[in-house]
Amino acid sequence: EPEVTQTPSHQVTQMGQEVILRCVPISNHLYFYWYRQILGQKVEFLVSFYNNEISEKSEIFDDQFSVERPDGSNFTLKIRSTKLEDSAMYFCASSGWPEELFFGSGTQLSVL
């Protein structure tokens, strides 16, 4: 069964460093998303991406965040200068024509 793949599963970084989280969406999907979940809290929407551009973003997705689809298979989330409060589980998701979303297993980001 096709699945969304995320790497790395865990990432530890120092405050102020840049991190790139990687995702390989399901191959025939057109819509891509990043969500995050701070420990013990609900899953929050960050950004959606369609047709090589951002279609929607939340207030959380400020100038330190960016997304890219560098090739036909990968979808990345970059955090330019990490802060302590960026520590969270980051989930990538994909869907076909707006319908069921499928999530990856997440990247646990720890900012020290």
Next chain:
Amino acid sequence: GIQVEQSPPDLILQEGANSTLRCNFSDSVNNLQWFHQNPWGQLINLFYIPSGTKQNGRLSATTVATERYSLLYISSSQTTDSGVYFCAVESAPLVFGKGTRLSVIA
């Protein structure tokens, strides 16, 4: 934006018991999904159910879109059912509720 409320927030069950989890939402939606977040943090798709009723083994779900709620039924619960159950609704984008934390004890 759309509001999603789940109840109860916490639930403890004896193995073998049945339960009903509820999700209320404040506006009409194009998509409603139920997820199980397991102890490893993975979000497992349970149902894509913007309306109607679906069943998958011991789990079933019903969404009454006109009344803006959805129910998730778990029958004959097992310890592996433990985790957090999220309802998520889409009014572009998919918005999650706070979840129901289920603990099934042997």
